[in-house]
Amino acid sequence: MHDIRLIRDDPQAFDAGLARRGLEPLSAALVSLDERRRAAQTELQAALARRNEASKAIGNAKAQKREEEAIALLTEVSALKTRVPELEDAAREADTALEANLAVIPNLPAAEVPDGLDEDANQQVSRWGEPRQGEWPEHADFAPALGLDFESAAAIAGARFAFLKGGIARLHRAIGQFMLDKNTSEWGYTEVNAPVLVRDAAMFGTTQLPKFAEDSFRTIDDRWLIPTAEVSLTNLAREKILEEKQLPLRFTALTQCFRAEAGAAGRDAKGLIRQHQFEKVELVSITAPEASEDEHERMTRAAESILEALELPYRRMLLCAGDMGFSARKTYDLEVWLPGQSKYREISSCSNCGDFQARRMNARFRREGGKPEFVHTLNGSALAVGRTLVAVLENYQEKDGSVRVPEVLLPYMGGATALTPG
Structure with missing residues (x-):
């Protein structure tokens, strides 16, 4: 606001x-x-x-x-x-x-954000890892033999849903648990088990309402299924006056997320990239205004460190003014390399929202002897679990249809070192 x-x-x-x-x-x-x-x-x-x-x-x-x-x-x-x-x-x-x-007016871009109206004007900031080359199938083509089942899900829920069974379900769970452990133990985020049903005020506070109502699911008792844990976690500061010494607050959560994908008809209809129901590990920070830029860099590094630990090639993109989300004043997208598509695809967005959301939530803090001021809020994916699963499947697939388990995930896999067709 x-x-x-x-x-x-x-x-x-x-x-x-x-x-x-x-x-x-x-x-x-x-x-x-x-x-x-x-x-x-x-x-x-x-x-x-x-x-x-x-x-x-x-x-x-x-x-x-x-x-x-x-x-x-x-x-x-x-x-x-x-x-x-x-x-x-x-x-x-x-x-x-x-x-x-x-x-309904979006946040204004920070001065250092490049001009431009769409993704063509985004700027690559850095790149890590060497993209896997060669002819490799997409996950939707080879992963059904590993337990990825779209047909059964479509029969009971419709398009953009999936069953994960057996080893691929275990791998999906391992990815989420690894992300939480890394965010809490190495980056100091507090793990939160958060509500996935929220009221209008919570959705308004993080700018999903009123502009993006059609992109979310609403229940018959007028609650909303969260499209991201950003909604629940950021609203922890709602209508509060925090003490300066409490800042920064850093929260992380692994939740189910729900998106109607109303504006995505025909986009990524194949595979796990764009689902109505998915899991995501979210990062949220609440900071003093002068600390938010450094916190933005720190948050983005936290997300990057997961990709590096998984040995997944990626690049960091600074989004142009016209391609940023509604509430962001500055956004970095992390794009992971998918061999099956031979391209980089977004796997995380890390945004500094300034005081834009805080004004909508009346979230403030007080310096010693001072008057209440609005906090700055930041959010980022670390990471979208389903998209990370896709990246692991495609980057670790073998010619025989099996998929090696990344080394850092082995402790979560109960002794399994690979997924094999069967």
Whole structure:
């Protein structure tokens, strides 16, 4: 959520930031709504003050036998009692209109974010590992012999669901457990078992609502299935005033995630890349403003370290202004090499949201002797478990259809060193 005062103070800078996102100027309309809101509030406050003043004056007028004055004051107070609710409604409507307009405007990109409107303008920052070359099948073609079952899942749930059975299910579980252990033991994140059903306010706080409602699943009791544990974990700071010494807060969780993929018709329909139900290990940090840039680098390194431990080639991409997510001011994407597609595919996004989400959640902290300030929030995947499984399957596959288990996952595999067709 944007601070209307900053828009009012520097509308040109705000519109310039929107232009980098490919959006038209909005400052004039927002300032106009704000003026309407402030005018309504001023008129309401004046009416309330006059009603209180007139009510007190009635007693004095009666005490001094000034009957005509008392009658006039009573008439005025009566009129104000009718007028005040009208002004309260007008102020409330103006405030709601401004909030509704602000709620659908994305965060502004940081200065160092490159210009551009789509992924073609993203910049490669670094690359690790040597991509596996040669002709290799995609996981969807060879993994059914290892226990990957799309047909049975489609029969009971429809498209974009899968059964994992036997060794491939064990490997999937091993990947998630390895990620949690690495995030907690090496990077100091606190493991959280988080709700996967949340209320509107939680989804609004992390910007899934109102703009992206169609991309999420809603239950019959008006809760939402989380599209990412970012929703649950970031809202741990909701409506709180933290002490500076508590920061940074670092949380990690392995959860089921659910996405309707409403805007992805026809994209990645084959395989595990884009499913309605999937598991993801999420990282969330809550920091002081001056610490968020360093925390962003640290979080991205935590995600990269998992790929390196698994010996999966990847590259780090700095997203351009037009390709970032709604709430991000700066995002790094990590893209892993998939031999079956002979290309890099996104496996993690690590974003610094600044105070954008904190304003929506009223999440603040207080320095010693100071006034409350908004925290900065960050989130990143470390990693999407299903996509990591795909990367392991394709990078560790053998010509006979088997898949070697990465060395770091062996302690989680109950003695199995490979998945074999059967």
